[in-house]
Amino acid sequence: MDARVTAVLGPTNTGKTHYAIERMLAYPTGIIGLPLRLLAREVYDRIVAIRGPSVVALITGEERIMPPRAKYWVCTVEAMPEGMGCDFLAVDEIQLCADPERGHVFTDRLLNARGLKETVFLGSDTMRQAIADNVRDVQFIRRERMSTLTYAGSKKINRMPGRTAIVGFSVENVYAIAELLRRTKGGAAVVMGALSPRTRNAQVDMYQNGDVDYLVATDAIGMGLNLDIDHVGFSALTKFDGRRMRYLEPDELAQIAGRAGRHMSHGTFGVTGEAHELDEAVVAAIENHQFKPVKKLQWRNGRLQFGSVGRLIQTLEQRTDDPWLTRVRESDDLAALKNLSNDAEVMARASDGQSVRLLWDVCRIPDFRGISQGEHANLLRDIFGFLHQHGHVPEDWFARQVKRIDRKDGDIDTLSKRLAFIRTWTYVAQRKGWLKDENHWRDATRAVEDRLSDALHEGLTQRFVDRRTSVLLRRLKQKEGLVAEVNDQGEVTVDGEYVGKLEGFRFRMDKTGSPDEAKTLRQASVQALAPQFHLRADRFYNAPDTEIDYTEQGGLMWGEHAVGKLVATQDPLKPQVQAFVDDEAGDDVAQKVQRRLQHFIDRKIAALFEPMLNMQRDEALAGLAKGFAFRLVEGFGVISRGEIASEVKELDQDARGALRKHGVRFGQFTIFMPLLLKPAPTRLRLVLWSLANKLDEFPEAPPPGLVTVPAISDMPQGYFTMAGYRAAGERAIRIDMLERLADMLRDKDSRGGFEANPDMLSITGMTLEQFADLMQGLGYRAEKGERTKVKAVDQVVPAAAGGDETAAADSVPVADAIIDEGVAPIAETPAEDGPAEPVAEVAENETATGAAADAGVETAETEVFYTFTWGGRQGGNNRRQGGKPAGKPRQGGKPSAKGKGKGPKGGNKAKSFEAKPKREKQIDPDNPFAAALSGFKAK
Numbered sequence: 001m002d003a004r005v006t007a008v009l010g011p012t013n014t015g016k017t018h019y020a021i022e023r024m025l026a027y028p029t030g031i032i033g034l035p036l037r038l039l040a041r042e043v044y045d046r047i048v049a050i051r052g053p054s055v056v057a058l059i060t061g062e063e064r065i066m067p068p069r070a071k072y073w074v075c076t077v078e079a080m081p082e083g084m085g086c087d088f089l090a091v092d093e094i095q096l097c098a099d100p101e102r103g104h105v106f107t108d109r110l111l112n113a114r115g116l117k118e119t120v121f122l123g124s125d126t127m128r129q130a131i132a133d134n135v136r137d138v139q140f141i142r143r144e145r146m147s148t149l150t151y152a153g154s155k156k157i158n159r160m161p162g163r164t165a166i167v168g169f170s171v172e173n174v175y176a177i178a179e180l181l182r183r184t185k186g187g188a189a190v191v192m193g194a195l196s197p198r199t200r201n202a203q204v205d206m207y208q209n210g211d212v213d214y215l216v217a218t219d220a221i222g223m224g225l226n227l228d229i230d231h232v233g234f235s236a237l238t239k240f241d242g243r244r245m246r247y248l249e250p251d252e253l254a255q256i257a258g259r260a261g262r263h264m265s266h267g268t269f270g271v272t273g274e275a276h277e278l279d280e281a282v283v284a285a286i287e288n289h290q291f292k293p294v295k296k297l298q299w300r301n302g303r304l305q306f307g308s309v310g311r312l313i314q315t316l317e318q319r320t321d322d323p324w325l326t327r328v329r330e331s332d333d334l335a336a337l338k339n340l341s342n343d344a345e346v347m348a349r350a351s352d353g354q355s356v357r358l359l360w361d362v363c364r365i366p367d368f369r370g371i372s373q374g375e376h377a378n379l380l381r382d383i384f385g386f387l388h389q390h391g392h393v394p395e396d397w398f399a400r401q402v403k404r405i406d407r408k409d410g411d412i413d414t415l416s417k418r419l420a421f422i423r424t425w426t427y428v429a430q431r432k433g434w435l436k437d438e439n440h441w442r443d444a445t446r447a448v449e450d451r452l453s454d455a456l457h458e459g460l461t462q463r464f465v466d467r468r469t470s471v472l473l474r475r476l477k478q479k480e481g482l483v484a485e486v487n488d489q490g491e492v493t494v495d496g497e498y499v500g501k502l503e504g505f506r507f508r509m510d511k512t513g514s515p516d517e518a519k520t521l522r523q524a525s526v527q528a529l530a531p532q533f534h535l536r537a538d539r540f541y542n543a544p545d546t547e548i549d550y551t552e553q554g555g556l557m558w559g560e561h562a563v564g565k566l567v568a569t570q571d572p573l574k575p576q577v578q579a580f581v582d583d584e585a586g587d588d589v590a591q592k593v594q595r596r597l598q599h600f601i602d603r604k605i606a607a608l609f610e611p612m613l614n615m616q617r618d619e620a621l622a623g624l625a626k627g628f629a630f631r632l633v634e635g636f637g638v639i640s641r642g643e644i645a646s647e648v649k650e651l652d653q654d655a656r657g658a659l660r661k662h663g664v665r666f667g668q669f670t671i672f673m674p675l676l677l678k679p680a681p682t683r684l685r686l687v688l689w690s691l692a693n694k695l696d697e698f699p700e701a702p703p704p705g706l707v708t709v710p711a712i713s714d715m716p717q718g719y720f721t722m723a724g725y726r727a728a729g730e731r732a733i734r735i736d737m738l739e740r741l742a743d744m745l746r747d748k749d750s751r752g753g754f755e756a757n758p759d760m761l762s763i764t765g766m767t768l769e770q771f772a773d774l775m776q777g778l779g780y781r782a783e784k785g786e787r788t789k790v791k792a793v794d795q796v797v798p799a800a801a802g803g804d805e806t807a808a809a810d811s812v813p814v815a816d817a818i819i820d821e822g823v824a825p826i827a828e829t830p831a832e833d834g835p836a837e838p839v840a841e842v843a844e845n846e847t848a849t850g851a852a853a854d855a856g857v858e859t860a861e862t863e864v865f866y867t868f869t870w871g872g873r874q875g876g877n878n879r880r881q882g883g884k885p886a887g888k889p890r891q892g893g894k895p896s897a898k899g900k901g902k903g904p905k906g907g908n909k910a911k912s913f914e915a916k917p918k919r920e921k922q923i924d925p926d927n928p929f930a931a932a933l934s935g936f937k938a939k
Contacts, residue, residue: 005136007123019122020032027117031088033076033113034074034092037076055072056072059080097130101242110135111135147262166272181214192217215227222259227262298325299322300328309359333364335373336380346359429444492525492532548597563579568691575688577601609681621659640670640726642669644671682722683701708774711732751870753783785866
């Protein structure tokens, strides 16, 4: 009678629950009822941390921790034991007395549950009058909110600030929001009432630790869960209450919004998604914590009579005349009882008070599965039948039900359903006397629930959290700088997370993630790579020239990565360098890379063009010789004689001698410096020439070692000269070999006509027909003719005939291959094999020649020959020397497609400066010597 009853009322974040825990621990014994299993577990953990696990009990529908010397009981309101006789008793969220589904349980505790020395009811101000009218001698304590709560309006989900909780009222809505946050913000933790405490705690820890900055939850977070939330966003303002969709009341919105702002930190709330803006009146009510008072308390008769099933149903449906109390709508346990009352077998068993009480206990098993009332009733009928007939549930049957659920495979929906199913069997295992080995099955069902909980947490995390982005976001907020690691392949990891590749001094971010996370990846990568850029720049600056190279497209490579490109200047021999360095690397890195590349290309030009540059710097050259040297430098050491014929004529012998000292050769077709025809200078010359002529795509140098190459007609003007070749007919011949051919032609009778000798064919590596085409390209006329030649048959024996052995007088032998200045050796055909064509003719004409062969008679054969005479056109097809002019416009002003060189169609494509893959030198199919060499290699 002297027990103190106190109602501590106020909005969220007033410390009411903390106050109740302190008051309970001030007494030797105490019990506190909480609205959610999740909140009960949280409070249990807090008290255990203070007093230890040996004196604290946890009792919920699915969990029972009962140490022998328990002094403090933490329970859900439904599981609060009656008649405990504890010194202290508290009920949290007492305003749930007005809840249509669970309100009758809270109303019963309000009217009947008391502590021996002190009773505390915690809740909203809306319950003040209801408590005052229904609880005698109650004292009220008003608690003010420790921080302000303000309305922030509507915001898009992807614009939500960090430390935000977004509230949805369906599983589908929660999952959709979490998926969007994963793509845009790195992920979110998920909290729902249906989760097990283990899964919920793991998700909350992920949020509290900063692994993710967002929490997506149902209205379960409104019931006292203490989290570090700065903003609460409502994705909807309606919910399904089990019967219909309805709008949330202002006090319900306030209960959820009040989770924002903990202790002294201020909080905000607002709407997002498809939720419309809140009315001003609703906003004012939430900010000022002023709501309509509770007018009715949900009630169900607690004085039950178990004489029969019918009588039990009557007492459960009994009405009251109390103006404060209203009968609760039909609850799940009453619906199950009514369903089973239609079963004849159940009614036959429930024939006395004890069996009716047992049936009622079975009907109170919650429908965690939520399949259907019929399915739930069938399960309850089986359990009631076992308990009534055997006094317990058979363990083999129970084991089969648990084993069927004990699987960790499947998606999060499947795992959630299994968790709901195991909660049913956990509830059954917690009931005293329902199983023979209660302790074993409590532990077994709890272990299955833990395994499923861990699997569900892992599934939720895998689906709704991008670990890489969340880790980087968390590390970006910390004071310590991010540290990047770069392996030998250039792969960059930050805090163990792969973020991309470092190619030279440009960072290629990983594109496997969503576009929305690119900003986070870039920000984290740039911060972490800053020291790596400097270390790499120092290593590059000290690298030897052998590690650096240029490509035929003007790119500059360090190993396999492009680090810059050449840029044309007024002086073609002094190109500038543009370094490929990310802006985030800084000016110091960019300047260091540029200086190193400039040193490389300057030294490369000085080394490969040393003879030409020495000639340019020779002060002994003067007058016409100086001017001629200048023209030669403009042509990169190779210039067609036809272009400067008049200047050559003006040079006297002294001037020519001075130039010859520098290696200049005055050829009949080309003025050139032989040392600059080697592969390395030729490759660089083509790059510098292409750069100076601003070509879109630079033509490649011919493969080294070939005397002739196909004369491709659509090459840019001047290409073949820069490549060290001269186009003549269908092929282009190397200019130094052309001059050797010209030396052979000087003593020939070009007016009367002459035939090609084996030396001419040998140095060109051509067949007679190809050589004829070449000569026509050089300005000669070629007249084809045939004549009879005499050849001794192989079967003739000189000793028997009494004469000397005779060889084919007019057959053309193959000369030795020329090995000169990088030219690949040409295969030699053995003389003793003899010409292939005559042998074939003998085989085909075996009948005609057989008798002659037996008699040793010479046979007549026909051979083809060409007679060459000067055609009067110096230079032949000079217009093909460089192909057609690049970009020469057609009629109508459109440039010729062929004038674009060998580039791909469409000149707007970005040019690549990286090196192309090396390819093997292809054998010219028109070159018989090359074909013979190929056959020799194959053997």
